[in-house]
Amino acid sequence: MGIEINRMQFLAGDLSGKQAAMRPPWALPEAAFVDRCTRCGDCIPACPDGLITEGRGRFPQMDFSRGGCDFCRECVVVCKPGALLPDEAGEQAPWRLKVTILHNCLSLNAVICRSCGEACDERAIRFQLELGGVARPVLDQEACTGCGACFAVCPISSIRISPVESQDQAA
Ligand code: SF4
Ligand code: SF4
Numbered sequence: 001m002g003i004e005i006n007r008m009q010f011l012a013g014d015l016s017g018k019q020a021a022m023r024p025p026w027a028l029p030e031a032a033f034v035d036r037c038t039r040c041g042d043c044i045p046a047c048p049d050g051l052i053t054e055g056r057g058r059f060p061q062m063d064f065s066r067g068g069c070d071f072c073r074e075c076v077v078v079c080k081p082g083a084l085l086p087d088e089a090g091e092q093a094p095w096r097l098k099v100t101i102l103h104n105c106l107s108l109n110a111v112i113c114r115s116c117g118e119a120c121d122e123r124a125i126r127f128q129l130e131l132g133g134v135a136r137p138v139l140d141q142e143a144c145t146g147c148g149a150c151f152a153v154c155p156i157s158s159i160r161i162s163p164v165e166s167q168d169q170a171a
């Protein structure tokens with residue numbers, strides 16, 4: 001039987017379907033998450049931007065092909081089992097996702113495009129002018145929140161977003 005992958009996995013270049021799913025923000029670590037999540041699906045309609053979809057095993061996962069997460073916490077509020085659980089101090093990062101700009105990026109290939117940088121409210125993607133060439137995108141990993149807003153706007157799917165733990169598989 002062939003491997004089944006969903007649309008987000010395809011767009012993320014995860015053709016093997018082995019990359020860890022991107023859970024909604026403030027999800028518990030994966031093992032604890034799948035233990036705690038009842039797959040009730042309440043977080044899916046709660047997201048005002050429709051970014052949460054039903055993934056493998058009916059567990060929820062993020063779909064950044066629809067836009068970026070603004071961390072409104074509506075999904076957290078409806079998650080009664082506590083599978084999405086920010087710390088009480090509110091200082092915990094919503095997730096550990098890493099953005100990678102792939103080599104086929106237009107600006108890395110002498111074609112002017114700044115779509116990802118324009119979509120990034122955090123100004124985590126800046127364009128560095130090169131002598132005699134097109135400005136190339138430079139990602140500031142520290143400033144990046146992993147919101148996913150840069151993902152859908154890239155005209156040639158050069159942005160990859162993946163859980164930090166699965167970077168080796170995503171490369
Ligand atoms: S924090 Fe808000 S925008 Fe982000 S996934 Fe949850 S409901 Fe959607
Ligand atoms: S609301 Fe919580 S328990 Fe229900 S599917 Fe979403 S993450 Fe799982």
Ligand code: SF4
Pocket residue numbers: 068099119120121122123124125143144145146147148149150151
């Ligand atoms: S995922 Fe990072 S680089 Fe992309 S728009 Fe959000 S903050 Fe900016």
